[in-house]
Amino acid sequence: MAKTKTRINPARFDHANNQIVLYKWFAEKAKNPKNKEFKIHAGYIKSFPSYKVVVREDIKINGNQEHYEGLTYDYMREFIRRFEPIETRDAVLQELDDKLFISECHSKAHRYPEIKNWFLEKYPEIVNNGMPTIKKDSEEIQETKSEELQLKKVS
Numbered sequence: 001m002a003k004t005k006t007r008i009n010p011a012r013f014d015h016a017n018n019q020i021v022l023y024k025w026f027a028e029k030a031k032n033p034k035n036k037e038f039k040i041h042a043g044y045i046k047s048f049p050s051y052k053v054v055v056r057e058d059i060k061i062n063g064n065q066e067h068y069e070g071l072t073y074d075y076m077r078e079f080i081r082r083f084e085p086i087e088t089r090d091a092v093l094q095e096l097d098d099k100l101f102i103s104e105c106h107s108k109a110h111r112y113p114e115i116k117n118w119f120l121e122k123y124p125e126i127v128n129n130g131m132p133t134i135k136k137d138s139e140e141i142q143e144t145k146s147e148e149l150q151l152k153k154v155s
Helices: 024-029 036-047 073-083 086-103 108-122
Strands: 011-014 019-022 052-055 067-069 133-136 139-142 152-154
Antiparallel strands (some): 011 019
C-alpha cells in the first residue's frame, strides 16, 4: 500500500477583501519559473485577476515565554495536598476542581493556560525554584524537593 502524502494548501482566498493570501514558503518557491509552485501561483492569478496577492506573515514566537515541564493537573493536585495548610487544603482543591470544570466549556487551547496561570499566581515559589515555603510557628521552613514534585524549567 502506497503512502499518501499530506498536501497543505499553499494559499487561502479572502473573498471579503479580494485577496489571495500565500504562505511565505510558497511565495518564495513561486518566484522561480522552473518550480511547480510558479505554475500554481499563475493559476491563482488567472482565476482571480482582480485579487491582490498578499504574503502571510510568519507567526512570531515569544522567546521569553517560560515553559514548565511536568506541571500537569495531577501535579497541581498533589502539590496542593502536600504543601497547602490543612485548614485551606480542601477549599483550594475545590477551587482547582471548579476551574477545571469551568474550563471544559473553553477551547482546548485556552484551558490549560488559564489554570496554569492561576496555579503559578497562587504558588509563585514554583516559578522561582520549585521549593515551597511553609510558615510554621512563625518560622519559615523550606520543604525539600521530592523526586516526583521536581519541575524542570524548559527554555
